[in-house]
Amino acid sequence: MSPPIAPPGWSRWLVPPAALSVHLSIGQAYAWSVFKPSLESALDLSGTQSALPFQLGIVMLGLSAAFGGTLVERNGPRWAMTVALVCFSSGFLIAALGAATEQYWLIVFGYGFVGGIGLGIGYISPVSTLIKWFPDRPGMATGIAIMGFGGGALIASPWSAQMLESFGSDSTGIAQAFLVHGLTYAVFMSLGVLLVRVPRPAASAADGTPVPLEGVQVSAAGAVRTPQFWCLWVVLCMNVTAGIGILEKAAPMITDFFADTSTPVSVSAAAGFVALLSAANMAGRIGWSSTSDLIGRKNIYRVYLGVGALMYALIAWAGDSSKPLFIVCALVILSFYGGGFATVPAYLKDLFGTYQVGAIHGRLLTAWSTAGVLGPLIVNWIADRQEEAGKSGSSLYGLSLVIMIGLLAVGFVANELVRPVHVRHHVPAQKEVADVQERQQPA
Amino acid sequence: MSRSDSSPPSRRGLVALAWIWVGTPLAYGLYELVRKATQLFTG
Secondary structure: OOOOEOOOOOOHHHHHHHHHHHHHHHHHHHHHHHOHHHHHHHHOOOHHHHHHHHHHHHHHHHHHHHHHHHHHHHHOHHHHHHHHHHHHHHHHHHHHHHHHHOOHHHHHHHHHHHHHHHHHHHHHOOHHHHHHHOOOOHHHHHHHHHHHHHHHHHHHHHHHHHHHHHHOOOHHHHHHHHHHHHHHHHHHHHHHHHHOOEOOOOEOOOOOOEOOOOOOOEOHHHHOOOHHHHHHHHHHHHHHHHHHHHHOOHHHHHHHHOOOOOOOOOHHHHHHHHHHHHHHHHHHHHHHHHHHHHHOHHHHHHHHHHHHHHHHHHHHHHOOOOHHHHHHHHHHHHHHHHHHHHHHHHHHHHHHOOOOHHHHHHHHOHHHHHHHHHHHHHHHHHHHHHHHOOOOHHHHOHHHHHHHHHHHHHHHHHHHOOOOOOHHHEOOHHHHHHHHHHHHOOO | OHHHOOOOHHHHHHHHHHHHHHHHHHHHHHHHHHHHHOHHHHO
């Protein structure tokens, strides 16, 4: 399939909503927990079992983004969005069949395996295209799309809960809810498939031959052989681990922190705190990523990692003495967490060019998968050990906070080590032109 | 790319429609989020 080239006069402002239609849909993954209690009672599952579809989905997200990135670059965003639509929607339809027949393995296979491929391909599908349309504001452009991934859970969480309330929480009700999700997301994502276009490649006036892209261009295979890629991998992994550290245990953390004070936090207030963190996460994606267009990518990561460490230090230092300080610091950390996700495609573009930036981004997302395991593991394991040691309140988290500061310091150093890519990794101009011509051939 | 910033009239409607398509569910999600977040101060 050749990428859909924009006709003359096509507005680049049609591309962000195309990207959002995909990201707002696949962001549903983070609202999977809404289905867990119903699945557990309807199919007699444990908490670990009911989390399997989500966990497999996130593993498949990482794998398909890492291994499918080159295909996405070759076939273009419309192909990628179509694959994402088909996989994500049919994942729900298979899961609906699984719920209706009470075959749990079908739910795991449908939502986790098939849907997970949709998550990975969908996540990277618009990145390269947005950067090409907005070379002047790549941070803002990718920030809009990646903000959508955070927004997807905000939409799906109340929507799915309402649906279970209407259809019922038994296996038939769950099946109906999955069916409606699959069909609705297919319709919603089709906007992206229909609207997405790649900008017309610049052509020389004389013979119409495409001219090479401006600046440094590195292939995906070449990028993973550079130290810059691995420095960024560490940066992303550390930043995400530090964010997940709070996000994962937000509600119990704020409750435990102020349990021994005169103003303990109620369950509903803790739920409000979690919602506020989601808002900070989303705002950081668009806000900080857009700021990176003004102050530069390296500087913004200095802020994420340096100020992030400072925020953790403030939480550790203040302990349970100030609730507002705790809340503000946590919000800032979560905004940096979102910002780190949204800014990284533009950082990759600065280092490796736009030639195969989507595929490189896909490979970098393995840092996310690693952090997804590392962050919760550190915070949960340490909190459990501290509890066993008889500690309570804010002292349950003291060691975790220190470890988070250390991780952010490692990320800060890795960011400082990022230098321009050596010329030996650059793709020759003739190869770029040949690739562009090959993509323009009718399928 | 700046030439494509000024959309021809025929595309402006499409741009508006596309943003409404994605903006409406996002606004719903944000509304629900704000409702929940206020519990931090009232709960």
